[in-house]
Amino acid sequence: MALFQDLIFPAPPSLFLTAMTVISFTSLVYAGISEAIGKNLQYSKFWNAGVADIRKETRISGRAGMLFTYLPPLAAALASFAVPGFPVSGRSLLVRTVLSLHFFKRVFEVVFIHQYSGQMTLKYAIAGTMNDFLNTVSLLYAQYLTQDTPEPSFDLKSVGILLFLIGITGNFYHHYLLSKLRKKNDKGYKIPTGGLFSLVICPHYLFEIIDFLGIALISQTLYSFTWFSGALVYLMGRSYSTRKWYLSKFENFPGDVKALIPFVF
Template sequence: MELAERLLLDALAYLECALSFLFFALLTLLGSPYGRYASQRAAWSLTAPTAWAVQELPSLAVPLLVCVATAAERLRRWPNRILLAMFIVHYTQRSLIFPFLIRGGKPTPLYACVLAFAFCTYNGYLQSRYLSQYAVYGDDWVTDPRFLTGFVLWLVGMLINIHSDYILRNLRKPGETGYKIPRGGLFEYVSAANYFGEVVEWCGYGLASWSVQGGAFALFTFCVLLSRARQHHQWYLEKFEDYPKSRKILIPFLF
C-alpha cells in the first residue's frame, strides 16, 4: 500500500509538470479569466475577497487535515516539519489574511474560482502527504546548502510578494477610481513584482525540498504566473503611453 501511494504521489507530481505547460499554453492563448480581464457576462461570479479565500483555503485545510488525521510519521523530523511549515505559512497568509486586505477588486467568475479550488486541493494533498509520510531527509538536511539557499529564497520571495501586494493595494487614494502605474519596490524593474516574489518563493521551496513534488509546484507556479505577467505587461503598455519601456515582464534584467 505504501509503495502504491508513493508511486501515486510521483505520478501526480509528473502530471502537475504536464499541467504546467498545458495551462501556460491555454492562458497565453485565452488570457487569465479574472480581475480586469474577467468577462462581465459571466452568469455566476464571486466578490474578489470571497473568491480568494475560498479558492486558496484547501492549500491550508488539506495539509492540516493530513497532519491531524494520519500518523504523519515523517513530521518527527525537523526538515519535514520546516518544509511543511513553509507551505502552511504561505497559505495562511493567502487564505486568511490577504483576502481581507483587498480593496474593491473585480468579481471573479465562479468557474475560475472552482478551477483554482481544485488545483489547491490537488497540490495541497500532494505536498503535505509527501512531506508527512514519504519524504526522507537526514537530520543534517537543515544545514545543507540546498536547504539553506532554498529557505532564504522562500523567505525573500514571500516578503517581496507581500510588499508588492501592499503597493498595489495603495495605488489609489480613498475615493479614487481607475488604474495607475505601480511605482516603488521591484515594480521599478518588472510589471508583475508580486508574481516575481511568488515565483522566487516556490522555487526556493522546491530547492529546499529537493523533490519532484516541490519542483513540480515551482514549475507550475512559474508557467502560470509568467503567462499572467505577460498579459499584465501588455495591458500596461497599451493602457499607458508613459509606461516605462525599460520594465521587464517578470524577471528583473532578463524578461
C-alpha cells in the first residue's frame, strides 16, 4: 500500500472524481464479466448475440456508431488545451496529448481503416460514447487537480510514454491486418493471420491494454490506475468471448491460439 502511494498523486477531495472512480471501475468490470459469460455488447461480430428480438432494437451503421462513440472524447481531449489554468507543459501536457492521439487514431481508423460488416444498436453507441467521454473528462480533471501537488516519489512518465507508443502502434498495425482480411463488399469473417494473430486472437486488445497502461503511468493519478484496471478486466472478458466465438464458427481454428496473452490466456 505504501509503495502504491509512492506511485500516485494523493487523491483530491473531489466528490465527482470519487463517484466516477467507483462508477467507471464497477461498470467496466461488470461489462467484462458479462462479455465472458456471453452477454455481449451489440457491435462487431457480436451483433445480434443474445438479443431476444432484433426488431425492437434501433440500429445504425457500424461506422456511424463508432464515430458517434469516439468523436466526443476526442473533442474533450482537444478542448482541454484551451482550458484556462491547465499547465502548458510537463505531465499535464503529456496526458492531454496522449489522450488526443489515442482518440484521433480511433477516429482515423473508423474513417479510413476499419471494414464494417454489420450494424450497431443505438443503445450501445450512446452507452459507448458516454463511457469514453466521461472517462476522458475524468482523466483530464484528475490531472488538472494535481496542480501544486508534490510529484509522486517514482516518476513513471518515461516508461508510460514508451508503453503508450508501443501500444498505439501495435494496436494500429493489428487493426490494419484485420481490415485486409476482407475484399471489397465481403461481409464474411475469416481467421486473422499475421503479426501476433498466430499466438492470440486479440492482439489488438493486448496492445490497447499496453496503450492504456502507458496513459495511466504518464498520469499517475488514482483515477487513471482505477480506470486502467477496469479496462483490463473488460478487455480480458471481451477477448475470452471473442476466442469462444471463433471456436464456435471455425472448425479449423487452431486450439493453441490464446485469447489475449501468448501461451497463457
